[in-house]
Amino acid sequence: MDLLQLDDFDLIRVVEEDHDFHIYAKLSDETTHCEHCGKYGIIGFGRREQIIKDLPRLGKRSSIYVETRRWRCKHCGKTFYENLPHMDEKRRMTDRLVQWIGEQAVRRTYSSVADGVGVTEGTIRLVFAEYVQRKYDAMRFATPRWLGIDEIHLIKPRCVLTNVEKLTAFDILENRNKKTVAERLAWLDHRRSIELVTIDMWRPYRDAVASVLPDATVVVDKFHVVRMLNAACETVRKALRAELTPAERRGLVNDRFLILKRKHRLNGKEHMMLSGWLENYPALAMAYEIKEAGYRIYDAKTRDEADAAFEEWRASVPQEMKGAFGDFERAWRNWREEIIAYFDCRATNAYTESLNNLIRATNRVGRGYSFEALRAKVLLSEGPEKQAAARPAFQKMLSRDLTIERTVHQMRAPTRYGTLLSTLPEILRKSDLDPKQL
Numbered sequence: 341m342d343l344l345q346l347d348d349f350d351l352i353r354v355v356e357e358d359h360d361f362h363i364y365a366k367l368s369d370e371t372t373h374c375e376h377c378g379k380y381g382i383i384g385f386g387r388r389e390q391i392i393k394d395l396p397r398l399g400k401r402s403s404i405y406v407e408t409r410r411w412r413c414k415h416c417g418k419t420f421y422e423n424l425p426h427m428d429e430k431r432r433m434t435d436r437l438v439q440w441i442g443e444q445a446v447r448r449t450y451s452s453v454a455d456g457v458g459v460t461e462g463t464i465r466l467v468f469a470e471y472v473q474r475k476y477d478a479m480r481f482a483t484p485r486w487l488g489i490d491e492i493h494l495i496k497p498r499c500v501l502t503n504v505e506k507l508t509a510f511d512i513l514e515n516r517n518k519k520t521v522a523e524r525l526a527w528l529d530h531r532r533s534i535e536l537v538t539i540d541m542w543r544p545y546r547d548a549v550a551s552v553l554p555d556a557t558v559v560v561d562k563f564h565v566v567r568m569l570n571a572a573c574e575t576v577r578k579a580l581r582a583e584l585t586p587a588e589r590r591g592l593v594n595d596r597f598l599i600l601k602r603k604h605r606l607n608g609k610e611h612m613m614l615s616g617w618l619e620n621y622p623a624l625a626m627a628y629e630i631k632e633a634g635y636r637i638y639d640a641k642t643r644d645e646a647d648a649a650f651e652e653w654r655a656s657v658p659q660e661m662k663g664a665f666g667d668f669e670r671a672w673r674n675w676r677e678e679i680i681a682y683f684d685c686r687a688t689n690a691y692t693e694s695l696n697n698l699i700r701a702t703n704r705v706g707r708g709y710s711f712e713a714l715r716a717k718v719l720l721s722e723g724p725e726k727q728a729a730a731r732p733a734f735q736k737m738l739s740r741d742l743t744i745e746r747t748v749h750q751m752r753a754p755t756r757y758g759t760l761l762s763t764l765p766e767i768l769r770k771s772d773l774d775p776k777q778l
């Protein structure tokens with residue numbers, strides 16, 4: 341049996357040791373033509389032995405020893421080393437090993453892959469980085485018309501770039517700094533086609549967008565604004581609970597859930613329970629009504645109405661509640677333009693619930709994973725491949741001038757939008773990265 345299984349090479353002999361296979365091989369066909377002028381007629385001009393790492397075999401490291409010949413052309417006088425097919429000579433690895441490392445490093449630690457191959461962890465890191473970059477480049481996610489920039493917690497807070505209309509994530513950045521985000525945005529294809537950018541209230545996002553996408557409208561996602569009202573309510577509720585006796589506290593089972601719920605979403609029983617508490621605890625009742633009034637600002641039909649509604653709301657907050665609702669008020673002042681922009685375009689991040697699920701899933705992902713591996717896990721997951729394999733939705737022909745070639749090309753390269761946000765928690769849950777290995 342041919343242990344080598346590599347086209348264009350013949351196996352000479354194999355030496356097996358405790359931890360290694362040493363495989364001696366040579367090119368099946370001798371070089372006959374000059375690499376420079378293409379003419380026939382070359383003479384030997386020396387040789388060198390190269391040691392190329394290959395796939396581990398039977399749990400042992402494998403190296404291929406191959407003599408590369410150097411030739412000199414009789415016609416042009418130039419010399420050259422013959423080319424070794426299937427080899428990444430820069431890395432001294434077979435192409436199939438490079439591919440294997442890429443696949444393995446999504447699932448295993450760099451150190452365990454490095455140990456199996458017999459190279460350093462740093463080499464694995466570099467090979468993996470190049471591997472995933474090639475994959476990302478090949479996927480070429482479409483630049484969204486409507487871009488979402490959010491935060492996701494993968495060990496640390498990261499920036500996630502989303503296609504809001506397609507509900508997909510198409511990149512995750514290592515951090516949320518202005519420089520990182522601006523550089524990535526600058527690298528998007530056709531970035532001027534981005535019309536809207538929804539962000540959370542994180543100043544570096546706003547600054548990055550302003551510098552790279554000056555024509556895009558920036559909208560602070562509604563959810564990120566109104567949740568500050570819930571946070572204020574929580575502050576009041578917790579302060580109140582701290583002063584209650586244990587018996588009183590028991591009477592307030594599920595209070596958090598009910599207080600954060602919108603009034604019109606309460607069912608009859610919930611409404612009754614909440615009313616009881618609000619009657620007993622006037623501070624809670626006050627906070628609840630202020631929260632509800634804050635939500636109603638978003639019922640405004642125009643930006644002017646919203647401005648007026650906010651001012652009305654602000655004036656209605658009594659002195660003793662100013663502290664708890666201070667963050668909401670300050671956010672509105674610091675981000676007024678981006679918050680108000682919502683009332684022109686009604687843009688929200690419809691995938692907020694998916695991101696919340698994702699945060700819950702990633703909380704279970706232990707420390708010590710490399711960011712690159714998690715990013716690859718998310719972006720190279722089955723999602724995009726499945727999307728690509730599926731027949732794209734029927735699209736009306738826009739112009740009769742389209743050539744056959746163009747149409748065929750489009751069929752071969754379906755537009756990719758990224759990984760569906762709703763599938764991300766599952767992808768990470770199924771992650772076979774084992775934290776104990778690290």
Ligand SMILES: [Zn+2]
Nearest residue numbers: 374377413416
């Ligand atoms: Zn030549």
